[in-house]
Amino acid sequence: MKHVEEYRDGALAQGLAAAIRAEADPARSYRLMEFCGGHTHAIARYGLEDLLPPPVRLIHGPGCPVCVLPVGRIDAAIRLAARPGITLCTYGDLMRLPGSNRDSLLKAKAAGADIRMVYSTLDAVAIAAREPEREVVFFAIGFETTTPPTAVAIREAEQNGLTNFSIFCNHVLTPAAIRAIVTGAEAARDGVAIDGFIGPAHVSTVIGSEAYRFCADEFAKPVAIAGFEPLDVLQAVLMLVRQINQGRHEIETQYIRAVTPTGNRKAQALVATMFEPRPSFEWRGLGALPDSGLRLRPAFARFDAETRFEVETVPAPDHPGCACGTILRGAKRPEQCKLFGTICTPDSPVGACMVSSEGACAAQWSYGRFR
Ligand code: SF4
Structure with a gap:
């Protein structure tokens, strides 16, 4: 399949890995955060870390939308779904996401709430039209x-x-999270230092590579935006190693077959007509970040469930044994969570990172190849 198989060529992967090994300076460190959960899974699935030399370290970031949703918002959704007359439509991953006391939408559905799994936003519109x-x-x-x-x-x-x-509405914004990690206001309280970012693939097709300009200009951090195939990721790692070696901090795009500097202007314009930044939005692991979430503009308030149904969000802590927050900041790896693989498994998840198909714990469970 074009644009898939050709990016999984083993011989080319070995060649890229050899170039990374040759060019990585053993005397320095290359701490590279892959922001996106899709990259985390590609790295685990193809065992890419096994190909990298010791100075090059990949750090998992917060780019899993299900994982970063805080417990308080899950609780709010469960309470909303339990109201008479409400039908809550949701994607499959969210059904099993643990709220407080390990409640979930799945349990609420079993208790009688009208919660339906959909495959697209338009499925939900169709239900509204039908009922x-x-x-x-x-x-x-x-x-x-x-x-x-x-x-x-x-x-x-x-x-x-x-x-x-x-x-x-729980839509969030990637640059705000990257900024939080770099500035370290909340994120680096564990002392996580990042030398460069592997930029997200799909997000970048929408917002464009220039959306990360602040990383280079304000923080001197290089970015290489990568596709999701193994050669994409390895090539992006090589681009970052070269930037770091040469003292450059630029926004480079490996995923040139899909990402442009300005992104998808049509999609951006549509979103801008309806949504505006929230002053603050809470992320699991990163805390409350300014201008990091979206809400509907007042002109669209009739479509805003939070306004219509006076939804209240009460901040709530993660399960005390769950290290999801620390993992999402890049400060811990899944296997360092004491619940991993014993109390917390995909069949009985304690935290979001084990539930989501993009979660780091789910990747570690599925492939077990992180080092
Ligand atoms: Fe949370 Fe489970 Fe991952 Fe531990 S293994 S961090 S409990 S999701």
Whole structure:
């Protein structure tokens, strides 16, 4: 399959790994954070860390939308779903995400709440059209990649005159999280230092490579935006090693087959008409970050479930034994969590990072190849 198999060529991977080994200076460290959970899974699945020399260390970042959703927002969704007349539509991963006391939407559904798994935002709009007697709420989460489909759903509901469709908005912004990690206000309280970033693939197709300009200009951190195949990631690592060796800090794009400097202007414009930054939004592991989440603009308040149903979010702690927050800041690895693989497994997850298909703990469980 073009653009897939050709990026999984073993001989080329060995060649890139040899170049990284040859160029990485044993006397220095290259702490590279892969922001995106998709990259974390690619790295684990293909055993890419096994190919890298000791000075090059990959650090898992907070780029898993399910993982970064804090417990208080999950609790709020569960309470919302339990209200009479409400139908909560959600993606599959979110169903098993633990809230306080290991409650979940799945348990709420078993207890009688009308919670339905959907595959797209438009599925939720279709339910609202079919069942006008129900108040249909779409549990909207994700980074810049998933916000445009949410905007499309709102536009569809508006065009069809639906008055029983709304969203519980939890969309978040990638640059704000990267900034938090670099500045270390909250994130680096564990002393995590990063020498460069492997930039996300899908998010960057929407926001464009220039969205990371601040990393280079303000913080002198190099970025290499990579695709999701093993050769993509290895090539991005090599680009970062070269930048660090040469004292450069530039925004480079390895994933040139999909990412442009300015991104998808049409999607950006659609999102900007409906959404605005929240003054502050809480992330699991990173705490409350300014301008890091989106909410609907007042003109679209009728589609905002938080406004319509006066949803209250009460901050709540993670399970006391769960290290998800520390893992999402890059300060711990999954296997360093004392619950990993014993009390916490994919069949009985304690934390979000084991539930999500993009979570670092799920990757470690599935492939067990992180070092
Ligand atoms: Fe949390 Fe489970 Fe991962 Fe530990 S193994 S950090 S409990 S998700």
